[in-house]
Amino acid sequence: MAEKQPQWVKFIVRLTDAERKDLQQMVDEGRRAGSVLKRAWVLLKADANGPNWKDPEIVEAYGISLSTVHRVRQAFVEESIDAALYRKKPTNRQYRKLDGAQEAKLVAIACSQPPAGRKRWTLQMLADRLVELRIVDAISYECVRNTLKKTSSSHT
Numbered sequence: 001m002a003e004k005q006p007q008w009v010k011f012i013v014r015l016t017d018a019e020r021k022d023l024q025q026m027v028d029e030g031r032r033a034g035s036v037l038k039r040a041w042v043l044l045k046a047d048a049n050g051p052n053w054k055d056p057e058i059v060e061a062y063g064i065s066l067s068t069v070h071r072v073r074q075a076f077v078e079e080s081i082d083a084a085l086y087r088k089k090p091t092n093r094q095y096r097k098l099d100g101a102q103e104a105k106l107v108a109i110a111c112s113q114p115p116a117g118r119k120r121w122t123l124q125m126l127a128d129r130l131v132e133l134r135i136v137d138a139i140s141y142e143c144v145r146n147t148l149k150k151t152s153s154s155h156t
């Protein structure tokens with residue numbers, strides 16, 4: 001059975017002179033986030049045209065995890081130097097379902113008398129009423145719960 005290759009063999013970092021100079025200047029200045037500086041150090045030390053440190057040596061020297069070193073190498077080889085240095089922007093941005101005026105209407109409904117035969121409003125009834133009154137096109141009871149939770153009013 002063949003022995004598994006170390007991760008650093010799979011993703012070999014080869015910096016150009018310009019990249020090496022930029023990274024060295026970045027770490028010398030030290031005016032970046034600590035995570036960016038550590039990633040810059042990883043690239044500088046992993047450079048096959050330079051020190052060519054192995055992953056365990058980098059982990060030992062900079063106190064970061066082996067998986068971080070691997071991800072930095074992989075991002076550099078497969079994508080770019082920027083991908084290796086900086087975190088990806090989140091793509092699952094959640095936008096607010098209700099604006100201030102809609103929140104005010106929700107609170108007003110929650111503070112009003114519940115429908116006949118009911119002792120109090122349920123979250124689902126409030127969500128249904130918002131849709132019924134065409135305040136919103138669609139809304140979940142969870143969004144109603146979170147909105148009422150962050151206001152100082154209670155819907156009971």
